[in-house]
Amino acid sequence: MLVGWLLCQRDLEVFLQVIGVIAVAAVIIPWILIPVAPLLAIFLYLRCYFLQTSRDIKRLESTTRSPVFSHLSSTLHGLSTIRAFKVQQAFQQMFDEFQDIHSEAWFLFLTTSRWLAVRVDGICSVFVTTTAFACLYFRDELEPGSVGLALSYAMTLTGMFQWGVRQSAEIENMMTSVERVVEYAELESEAPWETDVRPPYDWPTRGCITFDRVNFSHGSSEPLVLKNLSVVFKPREKVGIVGRTGAGKSSLISALFRLAEPEGRILIDGFLTSEIGLHTLRQRMSIIPQDPVLFTGTVRKNLDPFRQHTDEDLWNALQEVQLKAVVEDLPNKLETVLAESGSNFSVGQRQLVCLARAILRKNRILIIDEATANVDPRTDSLIQQTIRDKFRECTVLTIAHRLNTIIDCDRILVLAAGRIQEYDRPYVLLQNRDGFFHQMVQQTGRAEAASLLHAAKQLGESPWASLTGSFTAHTGFKASEDFLRAELSVTGVAMSMFIYASSSLLGSFNPAVVLRRVPILVLFILVQ
Template sequence: MLLLMLAISVAVFIMICVVFPVFLAPLVPLLGLYYFLQLFYRASTRELKRIESITRSPLLAHFTETLNGLATIRAYRVEARFARDNRRLMDATNRSYYLIFAVQRWLGTNASTLTNVLTFLVSLVIISYRATTDPGIAGLIMSYLLQVIAMLNLTIRYASELEVNMNAVERLQYYAEELEQEAPAVIEKTRPDKQWPATGSIEIDQLHLAYRKGLPDVLHGISASIRGGEKIGIVGRTGAGKSSIMVALFRLVEASKGSIAIDGVDIASIGLADLRSRMSIIPQDPTLFHGTVRSNLDPFGHHDDHALWDALERAGMKEYVAGLPAGLDAEITEGGENLSAGQRQLVCLARAMLVNARIIVMDEATASVDMRTDALLQKAIREDFAGCTILTIAHRLNTVIDYDRIMVLDAGEIREFDSPRRLLENTDGIFHSMVAETGPANAAYLASLVR
């Protein structure tokens, strides 16, 4: 549309100049004024549109969060506060939106003024040359002039809107070319064997990790040796760096220094798909997608129904799924909202069992589940994951007190790493103080569980 309007305007101006060359006298200065007019309009509209895009994002995010947390908002009776925040964000967005329309009206008013001036000047010129100008030519000039001026106004509007809408292209280009990309999914030259990892041993050597360039490290040169089949509990206070070890192990963020080797293979040298497909994780917040029980258990269709039912039975979910009308094809809503928190965690447990990985990471998986689900998770660790290397990030010391070794983190460093018995014997240690803080009765109970 922009090119069409521009082509028609140029063609008409050329036609008028050919039949009435004096038309150039008022046209050239007024086109210069049009040029400066559109410069002001484009600059203002571009920035206002950018501000409108920036202020719209918090509004949409707040609206989405409100919908997702509607039950909690009503439970705490804070509807008025969320409505007030929504109005405030909407007002912030509408300020720039209103100014965009105001600038458009400004352009329309000034363009119409220039249009009227050009029409008036051309009329005076035609009257001045009435003795030598054919009336038919004069009528043709005025007729086309009135049409082309309207098209010229639209040309300025379309050109400005095109530039403003290029903000979206600018953002797409930023996301496509300027954001740091993940490592390749597969590196053919360094692909590990299909049986890798055979034992599940992990060697961490002087590992440093920062979540972004310019930010301080969250892991400060930690080193540890984990034998295959060991059950390792990772404990520490909030912000100690427990989850950061999992982030580094799955290469969600690349290590800034140091290395992690699994069965002698540096994980930084292989593709992400090869690395992540050989490990399983049971997260604190179970992740389920809109689909069916089958698609959530086996997204890539690698297993038959028998394997799926077997995993559900071992996870304690077979009876529930079998009672659903569609069985494995029963619908699971986005985020698994039609399941309880414990059931979502058990589905994730069944999914981990299907992978049959040698390394299992549990990121505080028992932090928000009931005792029955906790018992099923502990049973899976003792029986189904027997022989696997298990890394459990936990706040409940009861969960990891009977593990082979406990890694105690503090401020991104490994302060203690030994068996629970030896750690408890060190009365000046961090782990001993953490156990004591649970209370005398529970501390005595934990001491009785130590192997």
């Protein structure tokens, strides 16, 4: 900003000096204004012609300069690795190639500047020559002092005018940066950070998420990536979200966090997300992204940026993700400053730091966006086990390409072209041989598909599923699993006592016998 202001100030000074020179010459020799008009027209034409070319060349020079700095930065960052693999010559050759391309663009820029300078000097020379011949022609009418003043002022015009024109052209080229700033300044701002609708402090308490006829696009002029989406994620439910690239998996999360404003209604525990401030909405949900985000700062700041937890809480969270020993070995432990993007840690360790951050937040909703896509199998297993143990009471939405990471979810949502194709239990989806999910499983290979089917079958034959089937078989009443969960949660104690008493009458406690009688007992309790 300061450089631009100084350039504008200098251009204004040059402009006033040029006007002064022409005015002095015109006062002494009024006829000098006759050639000034065509010279000015020629100058304006040359300047416009130059700017049309130099603006694009300046943009090209800036574009070719970026790879040079990027390559230099990455080389310095990975210098030890480059030397370890003895590829210094290859990186030097790459740098030379980038530098040659930039030098070509820079040479073009200098050439165009010199092209204008030569022609501006020619215009100034014509003006000086015209002034000199005019002084000779009107020598009888002019005083010697006036002739000397006109010629001396005209001589100063050459270098000064050329410099001023080049600087004005440079300012014109720099206006491209101002255009970008104005473009960003005119971008539509996000929704308010805070609104009058303030949910309770412990919201969400259940973690029920409802999408009601939601349409979503990443911009007002962009095509829809979610189309008439209606789905309910129940409290404490673990949902896997799958689909091919571009199906709308990440867009669903973007709509939930309101990275762009969706059409339709999204409710969390009965509160419309569109009526809640962005700060509150995004703070009450945790996300573990595919590319772990660590800030430049201490380990403590990355785990607890708002300083809401004690050291004991931080160490416990690190212990949960098996990073306590790693952090204890750091020079300043929790106060150790992480390098840019957390390069002190491996990709897997950075992912575990994000997981520890989510554990500390204790939110009822956790979103996992392909968090284990770039980690080793051991870290993958650790993350999956930690999620099962520490987020048992949370609603977990998991986006994954690797189906083995979501096959044990309660339900699986299959998206295609922004629409819901299937949504049910994994084992139920696999029974439909023409379904999208069944086809995706088969494409993993015979061995992997068999393993996924076995895992889904074990989940599908859980006690709750067996209970639902037995209840329907014995009573003829088709009850859903959620219905039985709700009823049994209310009468769980009474039913447990009744089962124990019934089994005691049988002489021994046989779980298989008891399980067969559970539907009848449930019906008995409901009738009572």
